[in-house]
Amino acid sequence: MPTSQYSPEEKLKIVIEVLKEERLIADIASEYELTPSVIQRWAKELLESAEKVFNASNNVKDVAKEELQQQVEIENEYSSAFHLNSQQELLIKKSKGILPRQKQKDNNKITDSREDKNYKAILIANALVCFAAGFYQPLLLVFLIDMGDMPLLGFSLGIITIFASISSYFVGELSDNHGRKPFLLACAIISPAIFIAYPLLPLLEQVIRELMLASLIILLIIDGILDGVWDTVEAVYLGDITAKAVRGSKMGSYWGIGGTIFGAATIIAGFSGLYIDFLTAAIFVSLIYLAGIFMLLQIRELTPKLDINDET
Numbered sequence: 521m522p523t524s525q526y527s528p529e530e531k532l533k534i535v536i537e538v539l540k541e542e543r544l545i546a547d548i549a550s551e552y553e554l555t556p557s558v559i560q561r562w563a564k565e566l567l568e569s570a571e572k573v574f575n576a577s578n579n580v581k582d583v584a585k586e587e588l589q590q591q592v593e594i595e596n597e598y599s600s601a602f603h604l605n606s607q608q609e610l611l612i613k614k615s616k617g618i619l620p621r622q623k624q625k626d627n628n629k630i631t632d633s634r635e636d637k638n639y640k641a642i643l644i645a646n647a648l649v650c651f652a653a654g655f656y657q658p659l660l661l662v663f664l665i666d667m668g669d670m671p672l673l674g675f676s677l678g679i680i681t682i683f684a685s686i687s688s689y690f691v692g693e694l695s696d697n698h699g700r701k702p703f704l705l706a707c708a709i710i711s712p713a714i715f716i717a718y719p720l721l722p723l724l725e726q727v728i729r730e731l732m733l734a735s736l737i738i739l740l741i742i743d744g745i746l747d748g749v750w751d752t753v754e755a756v757y758l759g760d761i762t763a764k765a766v767r768g769s770k771m772g773s774y775w776g777i778g779g780t781i782f783g784a785a786t787i788i789a790g791f792s793g794l795y796i797d798f799l800t801a802a803i804f805v806s807l808i809y810l811a812g813i814f815m816l817l818q819i820r821e822l823t824p825k826l827d828i829n830d831e832t
Contacts, residue, residue, distance in 0.1 A: 526552075535563045635761040638819045642704075642761075643774055645815035646754060649708070650778040652805035652812070654785030656715060659793055659801050663718060667736075676740050683744030688752040699821045700757040707750040708813045712806030714743055719799035757819075 526534075537548055538559055545556045664673045695703055717739055724732035755771075762770045792801070 531562050532566070534559060535566050538563055634820065638761045639758075639770065639774075641815050641818040642754065642757060643777065645704075645708070645812045645819075646774065646778045647781050648808050648812035648815065649750070650782040651785040652715075652808040654782035655789040655792075655808075656801060656805045658786055658789045659798050660718060662793065663798050667721070676736070679737065679740040680744035680747060683741050684748035684751070687745040687748030691749045691752050692756060695753050695756060700753050700760065701816070701819060701821055703749050703753045704757070704816050704819075705813065707746045707753075708809055708816055710742070711746055712809045714739055714746070715802040715806050715809075716799070719797075719802050 534548065534552060534554075537543065538545055545559055548554075549556045549559055661673065664676050691703060717735075721732050721736055721739075724735055758771050758774060759767065789801070796804075
């Protein structure tokens, strides 16, 4: 309502309400559709004319002015508190990932860039691992058949599968508590030692065959554990760094590239096995794993990707 529509009596009533200090100026202004500055101006005009009208002493006038100033200070404190609460609310929203649209967009760009680098690093690491595993696997199968024919081959594959399943059962929760990267690095570091140990088993046979068989079982168990840990943790890590909207395409590309490289390496190994011995092949794939370790060192631990669609 325009201030000109208020009569002198109404203005006086409004100013008296302010001087009573029972309500905030902002509340009074809102009730009468005025701004706090207009009411403060009216109060000032009243106080300035009070001495002439009532012949009031300067002390009374000063007290009235002081009371009005106190009311203004209270109003300012109220505004400051409101601003502080707004800032706190903004911080809470930030902690929950609920930001203003532009800030959220800028933060998403930074996060997406970091996650894209992690995705490329784990993709290259997995490609190297798949090539090494694809190249090594057929040579290992031939080696196991030569050691004990088909029964030993079936036993060996069964041991690897069982312990891979057992390790998968436990490692998911462990990686939640201790991070994904340590487990991936552990697999990449230990695997080359296992690769080289297999071709050295016949040396034990020359001493005690039972010792060779016991060592083979130990290697198979460790091999299975490493397989389960790698397969589980890499899948979980991919889930951490990809949003729901693109997770299918990202993981599809990841497994597609890895599987193709694995198959190609297996074909190459089939022909290469005619020209290189098992130990040489083991050393070759171990060197490839070293390159994979370097790529794994580039990835960073991340909290799972927050996606609004994931909350439903």
